[in-house]
Amino acid sequence: MKKEKASILIVEDEPKLRRLLELQLTDEDFIVTSAEDAEAGVVLLTKMTFDMVVTDFKLPGMSGLEFVHAVKRINANLPVIIMTAYGTVESAVDAMKAGASDYVLKPFSLAELVLVIRKELASDELRKENRDLREALGKRYEYKNIIATSEKMQAVLGLVERVAPTNATVLIGGESGVGKDLIARAIHEHSNRASGPFVKINSTAIPENLLESELFGYEKGAFSGAATSKPGKFELADKGTLFLDEIGDVPPATQVKLLRVLQDREFERLGGTKTQKVDVRLIAATNRDLRAALEEGTFREDLYYRLNVVAIDIPPLRDRKEDIPALANFFVEKYAKDSGKPAHAIAPDAMKILMDSRWPGNVRELENIIQRSVTLSSGNTLTATDIHLDSAQRRAPGTSPVLPEGMTLDQWEEEILQEALRRANGNKSQAARSLGISRNALRYRLSKIGVPDPPEAE
Numbered sequence: 001m002k003k004e005k006a007s008i009l010i011v012e013d014e015p016k017l018r019r020l021l022e023l024q025l026t027d028e029d030f031i032v033t034s035a036e037d038a039e040a041g042v043v044l045l046t047k048m049t050f051d052m053v054v055t056d057f058k059l060p061g062m063s064g065l066e067f068v069h070a071v072k073r074i075n076a077n078l079p080v081i082i083m084t085a086y087g088t089v090e091s092a093v094d095a096m097k098a099g100a101s102d103y104v105l106k107p108f109s110l111a112e113l114v115l116v117i118r119k120e121l122a123s124d125e126l127r128k129e130n131r132d133l134r135e136a137l138g139k140r141y142e143y144k145n146i147i148a149t150s151e152k153m154q155a156v157l158g159l160v161e162r163v164a165p166t167n168a169t170v171l172i173g174g175e176s177g178v179g180k181d182l183i184a185r186a187i188h189e190h191s192n193r194a195s196g197p198f199v200k201i202n203s204t205a206i207p208e209n210l211l212e213s214e215l216f217g218y219e220k221g222a223f224s225g226a227a228t229s230k231p232g233k234f235e236l237a238d239k240g241t242l243f244l245d246e247i248g249d250v251p252p253a254t255q256v257k258l259l260r261v262l263q264d265r266e267f268e269r270l271g272g273t274k275t276q277k278v279d280v281r282l283i284a285a286t287n288r289d290l291r292a293a294l295e296e297g298t299f300r301e302d303l304y305y306r307l308n309v310v311a312i313d314i315p316p317l318r319d320r321k322e323d324i325p326a327l328a329n330f331f332v333e334k335y336a337k338d339s340g341k342p343a344h345a346i347a348p349d350a351m352k353i354l355m356d357s358r359w360p361g362n363v364r365e366l367e368n369i370i371q372r373s374v375t376l377s378s379g380n381t382l383t384a385t386d387i388h389l390d391s392a393q394r395r396a397p398g399t400s401p402v403l404p405e406g407m408t409l410d411q412w413e414e415e416i417l418q419e420a421l422r423r424a425n426g427n428k429s430q431a432a433r434s435l436g437i438s439r440n441a442l443r444y445r446l447s448k449i450g451v452p453d454p455p456e457a458e
């Protein structure tokens with residue numbers, strides 16, 4: 001971490017608050033320069049170097065939002081923290097979209113502001129190191145059970161290494177089967193919480209009405225059927241890591257509660273009055289683009305920005321084919337051992353098939369194919385005839401289906417949505433899963449085409 005003092009530019013038009021911040025942040029060992037409006041701030045930015053900007057949102061002249069844009073034009077990597085009044089959280093979100101890193105709500109305590117500044121400086125340091133790492137990539141990362149031959153996966157592991165010892169919230173993104181669970185565990189195991197619990201909760205696997213009681217626990221009598229009280233996953237994960245899988249499927253009401261835990265580290269059990277404090281590191285994962293969910297309005301932006309302190313995106317297998325041979329050999333060995341089969345090598349013609357596939361199901365699909373091939377094989381080398389790809393894999397590129405005759409895209413979408421619901425007997429979670437979209441996204445699409453929201457059949 002950085003040893004020399006960090007230099008901070010403060011932009012605040014209210015003279016008393018500006019003076020207070022100057023004094024207090026100097027006491028906290030920062031080098032502080034201040035400006036009374038955004039215009040003066042811009043001038044300073046072009047003359048001096050800063051490690052961070054802390055700015056008021058409501059400014060005379062150039063607005064806070066315009067100022068964030070201006071800062072980013074001058075130095076895209078310079079972190080900006082916004083100070084904003086409670087009623088203008090929405091604008092804070094706009095500022096975050098414009099590239100601000102975080103915000104504090106007025107009135108705030110000095111301790112709160114310092115915490116946000118230090119956290120941001122630490123993750124900025126992390127990003128810098130990661131940039132250096134990507135450039136140099138001299139060091140190879142070795143993790144048992146994780147194959148990472150490609151530079152892309154080496155960069156992922158480099159990031160894991162940097163982020164693991166911090167308490168930063170991590171958002172892991174990537175298609176289904178790319179290894180999000182594996183990376184979440186690796187972060188936990190390389191953190192100073194490794195001796196604490198790793199608790200996982202998958203929001204799609206749990207009926208919507210039970211998710212909150214699973215997360216936060218409940219007191220006896222909280223609802224009919226609550227015969228005893230029960231701790232939730234947050235309590236179980238105390239001193240450890242909570243892994244929230246499929247975060248994009250968390251319903252809006254629960255999103256609000258999660259936001260509160262992330263901000264204050266406290267919550268109540270359902271039906272309980274006692275406030276619980278927990279020391280939990282949160283890792284979230286999603287297999288789809290949460291930004292799209294933000295636009296559809298099914299995922300809260302403030303929660304997104306709280307989760308996305310450090311983002312780790314795992315690329316699909318087809319974009320890192322260099323990993324295929326090592327992965328394939330790794331799985332052959334694993335399943336040969338498990339099934340007592342002699343297979344221990346992969347013939348070149350078989351490897352060529354593996355290399356040429358698109359792997360829509362990513363590493364999990366490769367693993368399944370190898371497992372099947374090893375189990376059915378008889379010799380000690382897997383050959384092309386031992387490899388049986390799924391039919392979706394064999395479809396030649398360019399033959400993707402087009403719309404049926406005479407149908408518009410909307411009509412077709414409606415048809416597909418209705419059919420998925422029918423097949424799932426009206427269970428929205430299941431229908432959404434079969435379509436590869438979130439439950440919230442399904443609801444949104446249904447409402448958009450005017451299909452009434454049928455009651456949930458869990």
Ligand SMILES: Nc1ncnc2c1ncn2[C@@H]1O[C@H](COP(=O)(O)OP(=O)(O)OP(=O)(O)O)[C@@H](O)[C@H]1O
Nearest residue numbers: 145146147175176177178179180181182287363364
């Ligand atoms: N780099 C890797 N090295 C070794 N095994 C891997 C690697 N990546 C993934 N796997 C294996 O592939 C399988 C799928 O990985 P994982 O469950 O972590 O994916 P995921 O991204 O969480 O999938 P989903 O989106 O469906 O939850 C697991 O058995 C995992 O051990």
Ligand SMILES: [Mg+2]
Nearest residue numbers: 180181245285
């Ligand atoms: Mg997973």
